[in-house]
Amino acid sequence: MYQTTYHRPKTIAEAVSLYSSLEEPAYLSGGHTLLPAMKGRLAAPANLIDLRASPELSGIEVRPDGVVIGAATPHAVVAASAEIKAAIPALAGLAGSIADVQVRHVGTIGGSVANNDPAADYPAAVLGLAGTVHTDRRSIPADEYFTDLYSTALEPGEIVVRIEFPVPESAGYAKFRNPASRYALAAAFVARHRDGSIRVAVTGAGSSGVFRWAEAESALQARFEPAAVEALLPDPGGLMSDMHASAEYRAHLVRAMTKRAVACMGGVDIS
Amino acid sequence: MSQITLTVNGVPHTRDVEDRTLLVQFLREHLGLTGTHVGCDTTQCGACTVILDGRAVKSCTILAAAADGGTVTTIEGLADGDRLHDVQIAFREHHGLQCGFCTPGMIMTAVDMIRRHDGELDEATVRHELEGNLCRCTGYHNIVKAVLAAAEKHRARRRAPSALPQG
Numbered sequence: 518m519y520q521t522t523y524h525r526p527k528t529i530a531e532a533v534s535l536y537s538s539l540e541e542p543a544y545l546s547g548g549h550t551l552l553p554a555m556k557g558r559l560a561a562p563a564n565l566i567d568l569r570a571s572p573e574l575s576g577i578e579v580r581p582d583g584v585v586i587g588a589a590t591p592h593a594v595v596a597a598s599a600e601i602k603a604a605i606p607a608l609a610g611l612a613g614s615i616a617d618v619q620v621r622h623v624g625t626i627g628g629s630v631a632n633n634d635p636a637a638d639y640p641a642a643v644l645g646l647a648g649t650v651h652t653d654r655r656s657i658p659a660d661e662y663f664t665d666l667y668s669t670a671l672e673p674g675e676i677v678v679r680i681e682f683p684v685p686e687s688a689g690y691a692k693f694r695n696p697a698s699r700y701a702l703a704a705a706f707v708a709r710h711r712d713g714s715i716r717v718a719v720t721g722a723g724s725s726g727v728f729r730w731a732e733a734e735s736a737l738q739a740r741f742e743p744a745a746v747e748a749l750l751p752d753p754g755g756l757m758s759d760m761h762a763s764a765e766y767r768a769h770l771v772r773a774m775t776k777r778a779v780a781c782m783g784g785v786d787i788s
Numbered sequence: 789m790s791q792i793t794l795t796v797n798g799v800p801h802t803r804d805v806e807d808r809t810l811l812v813q814f815l816r817e818h819l820g821l822t823g824t825h826v827g828c829d830t831t832q833c834g835a836c837t838v839i840l841d842g843r844a845v846k847s848c849t850i851l852a853a854a855a856d857g858g859t860v861t862t863i864e865g866l867a868d869g870d871r872l873h874d875v876q877i878a879f880r881e882h883h884g885l886q887c888g889f890c891t892p893g894m895i896m897t898a899v900d901m902i903r904r905h906d907g908e909l910d911e912a913t914v915r916h917e918l919e920g921n922l923c924r925c926t927g928y929h930n931i932v933k934a935v936l937a938a939a940e941k942h943r944a945r946r947r948a949p950s951a952l953p954q955g
Binding site (some may be wrong): 518519521522523526545548549552553555556565567571590593614617618619620622623699 | 790806807808810829831834837838843845846849851853854856897900901902914917919920921
């Protein structure tokens, strides 16, 4: 790892001010993506601005209609929250399926959503639940937030402060993991919303990152059961192909995970 | 450079460190506590697992500066003098190691796991919770047995605190 200077601001305002005044800055949250990238010299920020001491980024609020999670909340805290388990069990289950115990103790929801790894879990929940990303300067609906691989609508220096999830009628999450890395080869988050709409968000598979599978949403709107998507396949042209799985295989996995998510509404199915 | 203070195994240590220093480097190179191992150095193998502020973490992926003010327990901090910790005893009794490289991380993960579940563990849960610790000797079977035995002892101790001698 190259030399860097560590900063620990106490407020968001101080963090933003440091970001605008320092050379080559980067925000740090759990650091479980950024630090490995720095160790591999794939990233070399001259200044690291740790956001975790800002009180605005912590805390969980569960209301009858929504769950709001502070960006610096570790995955393990979301997974263990009795309130979140009661309101959106698939969200708590998804958090509990990320990586391993030690990583879940440190990695944060804000870091995951800001980084937008194409195989990360949280983007599927944010998009499937029609969540809102609240930053230090605005609120961004999920449909406008995820733009491409590792790319989001965030501007330079913009900080994810909290993520808001509407409580759905029900939701399910199914993931097929790479057995070595445990990242999703394909995973689907399916939500039946209170307004009657259905959303299917797919992670791990898309060549532009997380995406909504519109055909599956329409089919499930007509008939909400696993068999409704049996005849559908996402276009492999829009899916990733790598040493772990071809685009064609991922297309089949996307369908299989969507069916499993529909079959496990109110929970998760992780394999 | 930053001046940081960490309480490690009950003893406060203040050192000047480069900001890029990882917690595992701080433990091994600055404090000489080499029981915490560096295996993969990529947050996967778990050999560097320590307990930081009450939670098992991979110390190869945490900056020492970010842990400033924190409390760390390493494998060296478990035994009470010559009296081994229950989890250490269980690993010895159940042959929960072959080469021993992954063992400090396995034991710290097990200590954290037993505490979080208050000893209420079954085999499936133990295997699931050991996902972040790799053993190259494939010694998982006896590791799982050792964790279950230590969890059983934890439960017995909870039921009758005075019936079992410590360690």
